[in-house]
Amino acid sequence: MPRDAPYLAVADALRTRILRGEWPVGQRLPSRARLAEQFGVGRNVTQRAMERLIVEGLLEGRAGSGTYVRTPRERLLMVRSRHRAGSRTGLAERGRASAWDADSRLRVPATEEIAERLAIRPGDLCVTTHYEFLADGQPVQLSCSWEPMAITAGTPILLPEQGPLAGRGVVERMRSIGVRVETVVEVPRPARATPAQAHLLGIGPGDLVLAIERTIYDTDGRPVETADMVIPDRHRAVVYEFGIVQPS
Numbered sequence: 001m002p003r004d005a006p007y008l009a010v011a012d013a014l015r016t017r018i019l020r021g022e023w024p025v026g027q028r029l030p031s032r033a034r035l036a037e038q039f040g041v042g043r044n045v046t047q048r049a050m051e052r053l054i055v056e057g058l059l060e061g062r063a064g065s066g067t068y069v070r071t072p073r074e075r076l077l078m079v080r081s082r083h084r085a086g087s088r089t090g091l092a093e094r095g096r097a098s099a100w101d102a103d104s105r106l107r108v109p110a111t112e113e114i115a116e117r118l119a120i121r122p123g124d125l126c127v128t129t130h131y132e133f134l135a136d137g138q139p140v141q142l143s144c145s146w147e148p149m150a151i152t153a154g155t156p157i158l159l160p161e162q163g164p165l166a167g168r169g170v171v172e173r174m175r176s177i178g179v180r181v182e183t184v185v186e187v188p189r190p191a192r193a194t195p196a197q198a199h200l201l202g203i204g205p206g207d208l209v210l211a212i213e214r215t216i217y218d219t220d221g222r223p224v225e226t227a228d229m230v231i232p233d234r235h236r237a238v239v240y241e242f243g244i245v246q247p248s
Helices: 005-018 034-040 043-056 112-118 170-176 195-201
Strands: 059-062 065-068 076-081 090-094 099-109 125-135 138-148 179-194 208-218 222-230 236-241
Touching: 005 034, 005 043, 034 043, 034 170, 043 059, 065 076, 076 125, 112 138, 112 236, 125 179, 138 195, 170 208, 170 222, 195 222, 222 236
Parallel strands: 076 236
Antiparallel strands: 059 065, 076 090, 099 125, 125 138, 138 222, 179 208, 208 222
16 A cells, blocks of 8 residues: 655644644744654655645744744634625635725726736736724725726726625625626635735734635637635635536
């Protein structure tokens, strides 16, 4: 039988020692170099093992300080589904935030990255909206949205959080001006919170977050909105739900 990767064996050993209380909640673990020496492996092996336990929620990394045993926290599920249209994104979210603060700005030139995602030219004007989503008064998600002004300029939906459809979401707002949304593409990836993100979310700089790059397309395949979302790992477990296309 194939042997487990060395980092999995180290992760198992660390998990056992944590669960039996050798390192209590809040205590810093020995350095990676010291653990590598104890287990007779390379530092990269202990690094991967600790990263695995961070993902599991047993440990947390603190930038410039070390790795600590994490305080157990309740994590709410956020289920994102392509088959139940949500009012804000076209994706349903159970356990989502119930309130939000938003700040929109007009005539913001698209960066090269945003221009590529929206299939426009760098420097083309957009509306940007920064969101802070709240649950029970606590910040649980950040989002920065970009919409091309070439689509919404001169319409009642120019500002997402103002006007007759304020807060109704991209799908409904775009439909009101004759643009039908057909596809939502999301690219999730693990990341570390920047100092600015950590300050807004009430977490530590370098804490694990889920970064989601979302782009929404109309029926012609034209991008009508793109956004970057940041969700703290300690607060939310994000689950993607997909249906199965049945053969005809």
